[in-house]
Structure formats: C-alpha cells, structure tokens
Amino acid sequence: MNLYAIRAIYKFEMARTFRTLMQSIASPVLSTSLYFIVFGTAIGSRMGNIEGISYGAFIIPGLVMLSLLSESISNASFGIFFPKFSGTIYEVLSAPVSAMEIVIGYVGAAATKSVTLGLLILLTAQLFVDYHIQHPIWMLAFLVLTAVTFSLFGFIIGIWADDFQKLQVIPLMVVTPLTFLGGAFYSISMLPEPWQTLTLFNPVVYLISGFRWAFYGVADVNVAVSLGMTMVFLLICLTLVWWIFRTGYRIRT
Amino acid sequence: MPSIISVRGLTKTYQSGFTALQNVDLEIHRGEIFALLGPNGAGKTTLISIICGISSPSQGTVLADGFDIVRDYRAARSKIGLVPQELCSDAFENVWSAVNFSRGLFGKPANPEYIEKLLRQLSLWDKKDAQMRELSGGMKRRVMIAKALSHEPDILFLDEPTAGVDVELRKDMWQMVRELREQGVTIILTTHYIEEAEEMADRIGVIRKGKILLVEEKQALMDKLGSKLLSIRLQQPISEIPEALAEFNLQLEADGDTVSYRYDSRQEGDSIARLLRKLTEQGLEIRDLNSSESSLEEIFVSLVHEQEQ
Numbered sequence: 043m044n045l046y047a048i049r050a051i052y053k054f055e056m057a058r059t060f061r062t063l064m065q066s067i068a069s070p071v072l073s074t075s076l077y078f079i080v081f082g083t084a085i086g087s088r089m090g091n092i093e094g095i096s097y098g099a100f101i102i103p104g105l106v107m108l109s110l111l112s113e114s115i116s117n118a119s120f121g122i123f124f125p126k127f128s129g130t131i132y133e134v135l136s137a138p139v140s141a142m143e144i145v146i147g148y149v150g151a152a153a154t155k156s157v158t159l160g161l162l163i164l165l166t167a168q169l170f171v172d173y174h175i176q177h178p179i180w181m182l183a184f185l186v187l188t189a190v191t192f193s194l195f196g197f198i199i200g201i202w203a204d205d206f207q208k209l210q211v212i213p214l215m216v217v218t219p220l221t222f223l224g225g226a227f228y229s230i231s232m233l234p235e236p237w238q239t240l241t242l243f244n245p246v247v248y249l250i251s252g253f254r255w256a257f258y259g260v261a262d263v264n265v266a267v268s269l270g271m272t273m274v275f276l277l278i279c280l281t282l283v284w285w286i287f288r289t290g291y292r293i294r295t
Numbered sequence: 296m297p298s299i300i301s302v303r304g305l306t307k308t309y310q311s312g313f314t315a316l317q318n319v320d321l322e323i324h325r326g327e328i329f330a331l332l333g334p335n336g337a338g339k340t341t342l343i344s345i346i347c348g349i350s351s352p353s354q355g356t357v358l359a360d361g362f363d364i365v366r367d368y369r370a371a372r373s374k375i376g377l378v379p380q381e382l383c384s385d386a387f388e389n390v391w392s393a394v395n396f397s398r399g400l401f402g403k404p405a406n407p408e409y410i411e412k413l414l415r416q417l418s419l420w421d422k423k424d425a426q427m428r429e430l431s432g433g434m435k436r437r438v439m440i441a442k443a444l445s446h447e448p449d450i451l452f453l454d455e456p457t458a459g460v461d462v463e464l465r466k467d468m469w470q471m472v473r474e475l476r477e478q479g480v481t482i483i484l485t486t487h488y489i490e491e492a493e494e495m496a497d498r499i500g501v502i503r504k505g506k507i508l509l510v511e512e513k514q515a516l517m518d519k520l521g522s523k524l525l526s527i528r529l530q531q532p533i534s535e536i537p538e539a540l541a542e543f544n545l546q547l548e549a550d551g552d553t554v555s556y557r558y559d560s561r562q563e564g565d566s567i568a569r570l571l572r573k574l575t576e577q578g579l580e581i582r583d584l585n586s587s588e589s590s591l592e593e594i595f596v597s598l599v600h601e602q603e604q
Contacts, residue, residue, distance in 0.1 A: 046399045046403060047402055049399060053399075129381050129383030136347040138372040138373045294350060295349075
C-alpha cells in the first residue's frame with residue numbers, strides 16, 4: 043500500500059478545497075440557509091406539521107441530502123476530470139499507485155468535504171429551526187455512507203465526462219430532479235397514486251427516508267430497506283470503478 | 296554494459312486500428328544518455344508512454360531495472376521519472392507543494408532538504424512559493440523536471456525537452472542533463488532536433504513509423520553513415536570539369552575555382568590520392584584543401600530516404 047501517495051492525493055484535493063473555500067463550502071451553506079429561511083421560517087410557519095414534525099424541521103434531512111448529493115458528485119467529478127482535462131493525470135498514471143489508492147485519495151477527499159459540509163449545514167440550521175436528532179450515530183452513518191457513495195458516483199462521472207457539459211449534465215438533469223421529487227420537501231405518503239408507487243423507483247427516496255428516520259424516527263420506507271438500497275448503490279459504484287480501472291476506460295490508452 | 300531498460304517485441308495498436316509501434320526491441324544501457332530520434336508521429340511518445348505506464352502495451356514486454364512494467368509496476372515505476380512533452384500543471388498550485396506532491400505520489404517520505412537542493416539546482420528556489428500560472432514557459436518546464444526528479448529516480452525520460460524552448464534555456468537543459476548523468480541517472484530523451492541528439496547523446500536510436508531503424512553509438516553512427524566532403528580550391532578558375540576526372544563525380548562550385556568531392560568515409564580506399572594525382576596530371580594546381588564530415592541531420596535524411604525506397 044502506497045500510503046504516501048494516498049496522503050499526497052488527499053492533501054492535494056483538500057488544498058484545492060481550501061483555495062476555493064467560498065465556492066466549495068460557503069456557497070452551499072448559504073444557499074441551504076436560504077431554503078431554511080424561505081421554507082422553514084417564512085412559509086413553514088403557515089404550514090401544518092407532517093407526521094407530527096414542524097415543516098421547518100421536516101425538510102432539514104432532505105435539504106442536507108440535497109447538498110450532500112450534489113456536492114459529493116461535483117467535488118469528486120471535478121477532482122478527477124480536471125487532471126484529465128489539463129493533462130496532469132499523466133503523473134498519477136505513471137506513479138507506483140494502485141487503482142484503489144487513487145480512488146481512496148480522490149473519493150476520500152471528496153467525501154470528507156461533503157460530510158464537513160453536511161455537518162456545517164446542520165449547525166447552520168440550528169439558527170433557523172428547532173430540531174433534534176434521535177439516532178445521532180445512524181445519522182452520521184447515513185451521512186458518511188451517502189457521501190462516500192455519491193463521491194464514487196461523481197468520480198465515475200468525472201472519468202466518463204470528456205467535456206464540461208457532460209460533467210454537469212448528470213448532477214443537474216438527473217440528481218437534482220430526483221432529489222426534489224424524492225421527498226426532500228414532502229412525505230411521499232402525501233402523493234396520490236400512481237405517483238406514490240412510481241416514486242419508489244427513485245433511489246433518492248430511500249436515502250432521504252433513512253436519513254429522516256435517523257432524525258425523527260419516522261420514515262417513508264422501512265429504514266432497513268433504506269440502508270440496503272444505499273449499500274446496493276455503493277456496490278454498483280464500486281463495481282463500475284473496478285471495471286474502469288480494469289479496462290483502463292477513458293484513462294489509459 | 297547491463298541494460299536498465301529492456302524492451303522486447305513491443306507492439307501498440309490503438310483502438311482506432313492505428314499501429315503506433317511494431318515489434319520494437321530496444322536496450323538502454325545503465326548510465327547512458329540515449330536519444331530517440333525520429334520525425335513527428337514516429338512513435339516516440341507512444342514508446343515512452345508505455346514504458347512509464349500511461350499507455351498499455353498491446354504485445355511485448357518491458358523491463359525497467361529488471362522489473363516488468365505491468366506485473367511489477369510499483370517497483371518499475373518508482374525507478375522512473377517522466378517529463379512529458381506538454382507543459383501541464385495545476386495553475387493555482389505553488390511550486391513547492393507541486394514538487395512535494397510528486398514525491399509523495401511516488402511513495403517516498405517527505406524530504407524537504409532534498410527538494411530544496413533540487414529546486415536550487417534548477418534555479419527555482421526563489422520561485423518556490425509562486426503559483427504555477429505565474430511562471431514563464433521555461434520555468435514551468437523546470438518545475439516539470441523537478442517533479443520528475445522529486446522521487447530520486449534512476450531513469451529519467453525527457454520527451455522533447457527543448458521543444459519551444461529558447462536557445463539559452465536549451466543550453467541550460469543540456470548542461471543539466473549532463474550533470475544528471477554524472478550523478479548516475481540514465482537519461483532517455485526524444486527529439487526531432489538532430490542537433491540535440493548530436494550534442495548530448497551517447498547512443499542514438501532512429502525510429503520511424505513505429506519501427507526502430509537502427510541503434511548505434513553516436514560516433515559510430517556518424518562514422519558509419521557519414522559521408523565526407525572534400526573541397527579543393529584551385530589556383531586558377533576553370534570553366535568545366537575535365538573529362539578525365541569524370542569518375543569522381545566532382546561538382547564545380549559557382550565561383551569556378553573550387554571543386555567538391557563527396558566520398559564515403561567507410562570505403563574511401565585510395566580515391567583521394569588518385570584524385571589529387573589526376574588533378575595534377577590535368578595541370579590543375581591546388582591552392583587549398585578542406586574536408587568536412589556530414590552532420591547527423593544529413594545522416595538522418597539519407598536513412599529515412601533509404602527506408603522509403
């Protein structure tokens with residue numbers, strides 16, 4: 043195991059975050075705070091409770107997930123896309139590092155960033171909304187698991203993308219809509235049929251539901267199913283990454 | 296001399312079907328400066344990319360210091376430093392962390408003293424805190440060299456090290472390469488500037504269309520393939536070459552008082568003596584003689600030309 047290499051990549055990626063602190067941390071925190079002000083405080087005060095939880099508190103897990111997913115993907119995809127784009131990837135390819143070490147370095151850094159971001163958003167939420175966390179360990183577990191999974195997913199997108207548009211298209215056109223429709227702002231039991239059933243095909247439903255269970259003990263789907271689905275998605279991403287390095291897809295000519 | 300790099304039967308066919316390398320065999324000796332000479336698109340960069348692990352071979356094997364570059368990639372790659380042809384860098388990173396990053400990537404513990412020495416040697420020390428985007432092209436290339444040397448490799452690949460580099464920096468680069476060789480580093484450089492190969496290399500390999508045409512000691516190559524040019528300046532100008540001298544294929548220069556004789560230094564025999572004798576017999580008196588060797592450039596052109604026929 044080339045630990046020095048993992049550390050070098052991790053440090054490099056974290057340094058990039060600190061160079062772009064405004065963009066990578068401050069701006070997601072700010073935009074999520076805006077949701078809390080508008081939906082939590084302003085509109086939320088006129089809305090009834092959902093499953094016994096005030097609307098402002100109800101949307102917190104969903105909002106954290108929204109940022110977590112999009113930031114994990116964009117951090118990890120940019121982290122590997124940019125060296126490919128600028129050509130500096132040659133160095134990583136010619137170094138005595140294994141695929142696993144590369145992934146741990148890049149994905150680890152991206153996941154660290156988004157977990158930090160998620161926790162910062164939770165702290166910020168305290169300013170606007172009163173909430174509590176019933177199962178803090180599970181909350182943290184879901185947070186880390188989702189961050190790692192979606193950072194892996196972002197890493198795959200970063201390798202697949204050969205231009206800037208492709209880099210943006212999955213997060214913007216797929217992940218964001220799925221998150222909005224995945225119960226971030228409502229309980230799926232509020233939906234009429236057939237939408238309630240159709241929604242179950244949206245993987246983000248399981249992420250948000252499980253995460254919300256960790257906060258309030260209420261969930262749209264059973265928490266075990268949520269955990270299972272998250273693991274399945276993690277496994278799919280790991281398999282894809284394994285295949286990418288095995289075949290050299292879009293990395294090694 | 297033992298080989299530090301040993302390439303056997305290496306073939307590379309890209310997915311598009313283009314074959315960039317065809318059954319290449321090449322031995323690089325420990326401690327030498329080897330120049331891989333060839334026109335653009337000859338396969339120089341492909342060969343380097345495969346040895347360094349950026350590209351995968353289609354067929355054949357490469358050993359670097361005895362380690363297979365695919366099976367024992369860790370051991371093989373940690374011996375090798377690469378300075379690619381393209382200048383590429385993370386624009387916002389500073390020089391110091393860029394070079395330290397490379398060292399870490401190659402699995403070496405931090406060694407600030409060594410990196411400082413390296414940066415001083417490359418006249419980069421006063422730029423260590425500068426961001427890459429603030430540096431000139433020449434400085435960037437030095438940083439790329441520093442990155443390649445950061446893990447103290449035994450083998451250094453320089454892909455077109457002086458492409459687009461001004462004369463002064465080119466001279467500096469040559470000097471640096473010689474110093475590295477003195478420290479025991481084996482250097483393989485690619486170039487399409489013959490001047491560069493002639494100036495620096497111990498041995499030269501000529502590659503064209505994915506095939507190694509020949510590998511020779513530089514001097515031997517020049518001796519072997521070098522034709523010589525003998526210029527004979529006459530006391531009196533003449534208007535045409537006398538019939539009796541036809542066998543020598545002499546060329547009469549425009550001024551009329553110089554004739555040139557091109558001969559093969561390999562099989563020269565007694566032709567010069569005969570020529571001089573005949574000149575005297577024809578009543579032509581010689582004022583001055585000058586002979587010159589052909590440059591690598593001429594050798595290269597004739598080689599490539601030969602292949603085409």
